Amino acid sequence: MSTAYLPGYECQVGEDAVEHSQKKLNSTLADFSYVPSERLQKLASTEAETLTYRCTCGFQIISSELLSPPILPARLTYCMRNNFAPVSLRTDRFPVANVRIQDAMENVIVSLRSLGSAHAAVENLTSCKFVSSWDEKEVFVTLSYSDSVSDSAEWLAHFSPLLELFSITSLTARFQKSSLSLGREEKCVNDKIVVRGVEISYKKPEDAFCHPNKHTMSKALDWLITRIESIESESPTLLEMYCGSGAHTIPLSKCSVISKILCVELDQRLVDYCNGNIASNGVQDKVWCIKGDAGKVSSRLMRRRVSGPPENSTSPLDIIPTFNALLVDPPRSGLDASVKKLAMSGEFEDMFYVSCGREALKEDLKVLCQFFEVESLCVTDLFPRTDSVETLVHLRKKK
Numbered sequence: 001m002s003t004a005y006l007p008g009y010e011c012q013v014g015e016d017a018v019e020h021s022q023k024k025l026n027s028t029l030a031d032f033s034y035v036p037s038e039r040l041q042k043l044a045s046t047e048a049e050t051l052t053y054r055c056t057c058g059f060q061i062i063s064s065e066l067l068s069p070p071i072l073p074a075r076l077t078y079c080m081r082n083n084f085a086p087v088s089l090r091t092d093r094f095p096v097a098n099v100r101i102q103d104a105m106e107n108v109i110v111s112l113r114s115l116g117s118a119h120a121a122v123e124n125l126t127s128c129k130f131v132s133s134w135d136e137k138e139v140f141v142t143l144s145y146s147d148s149v150s151d152s153a154e155w156l157a158h159f160s161p162l163l164e165l166f167s168i169t170s171l172t173a174r175f176q177k178s179s180l181s182l183g184r185e186e187k188c189v190n191d192k193i194v195v196r197g198v199e200i201s202y203k204k205p206e207d208a209f210c211h212p213n214k215h216t217m218s219k220a221l222d223w224l225i226t227r228i229e230s231i232e233s234e235s236p237t238l239l240e241m242y243c244g245s246g247a248h249t250i251p252l253s254k255c256s257v258i259s260k261i262l263c264v265e266l267d268q269r270l271v272d273y274c275n276g277n278i279a280s281n282g283v284q285d286k287v288w289c290i291k292g293d294a295g296k297v298s299s300r301l302m303r304r305r306v307s308g309p310p311e312n313s314t315s316p317l318d319i320i321p322t323f324n325a326l327l328v329d330p331p332r333s334g335l336d337a338s339v340k341k342l343a344m345s346g347e348f349e350d351m352f353y354v355s356c357g358r359e360a361l362k363e364d365l366k367v368l369c370q371f372f373e374v375e376s377l378c379v380t381d382l383f384p385r386t387d388s389v390e391t392l393v394h395l396r397k398k399k
């Protein structure tokens with residue numbers, strides 16, 4: 001196994017990544033010492049899951065003689081930031097990325113090195129981002145330029161013949177207020193995941209948040225479905241806040257006992273994708289996605305709880321009159337205060353919290369646990385070899 005130093009990755013490739021995974025999950029579980037131990041679960045990474053797992057990653061591209069200390073002979077190199085300073089990966093393949101991305105990384109940097117510094121593909125180049133589908137059938141590459149691409153024709157002439165050779169789905173140059181692009185026009189990742197024997201297909205914008213680790217995603221979905229199966233209602237209804245393009249929504253509607261879902265997302269583009277995924281997976285009779293701010297929607301649903309829905313309401317918010325359960329997957333900063341208020345309004349018997357923000361989750365649970373108790377809590381290894389974890393919490397209304 002390579003022992004390349006990976007800046008930003010506190011556990012070096014070649015060290016015992018499984019032990020590292022166990023340690024960080026244990027340390028996260030220590031935050032929840034108030035929860036009975038039989039309700040806590042840890043899904044650490046296996047050796048194989050700590051390498052070739054990432055399906056999104058980005059790097060600075062810098063000429064190595066500009067690094068401190070310089071690396072000679074000078075050549076373009078992928079870098080990550082370590083305490084704000086760029087540090088060379090010293091390898092053209094990032095062992096933590098999936099193989100499809102590693103192949104693209106190597107092909108792209110070797111092709112760039114064959115050009116002079118004044119070539120349009122190299123001049124003003126600052127960074128490169130790679131996104132692949134979970135099944136590795138597609139890979140999207142974005143090169144970012146600080147100012148502009150000095151000669152579009154030269155850029156296109158260099159990369160056009162390489163796209164097919166490198167099996168890159170789409171290659172984009174981004175620069176101030178403009179872009180150049182080759183390959184597939186629709187900039188979305190087509191993906192598939194099998195959950196409990198059921199195939200789920202997604203389209204996701206390639207530049208939006210997406211789950212970087214298919215192993216963690218599979219484990220999270222399985223855990224969520226198992227917990228949903230323990231809801232006491234026979235055909236539970238679900239309110240889902242922060243749904244994105246439906247990464248949880250679609251599997252839950254297709255593979256769990258949930259009968260109806262109303263899901264809410266702030267970004268109109270993701271709402272459009274979510275609605276597309278709802279239709280393509282044939283769950284349009286049980287899932288409705290609306291654009292909205294989770295905080296404002298919560299305030300509106302609180303008013304409905306107190307005064308009933310407005311008379312003859314045609315608002316999609318009133319399609320489902322009451323909810324048994326609430327699912328939230330907020331940004332790292334945690335829940336809006338109104339979402340917490342709604343959660344504790346008495347409507348929901350069960351709440352599911354998917355969190356990638358360790359500190360925000362601790363603070364939110366301090367509030368939520370005045371009303372709920374932790375029924376089950378599971379920590380998973382979101383980014384093996386880093387300190388990031390994803391925590392899944394099932395809260396149940398206190399009796």
Ligand SMILES: C[S@@+](CC[C@H](N)C(=O)[O-])C[C@H]1O[C@@H](n2cnc3c(N)ncnc32)[C@H](O)[C@@H]1O
Nearest residue numbers: 242243244247265266267292293294329330331
């Ligand atoms: C951590 S991501 C989770 C997305 C989705 N659940 C998934 O697994 O792909 C958080 C999502 O919340 C959305 N978001 C951020 N602030 C929001 C708000 N105030 N109201 C509704 N959605 C919001 C973001 O656009 C993003 O899609």
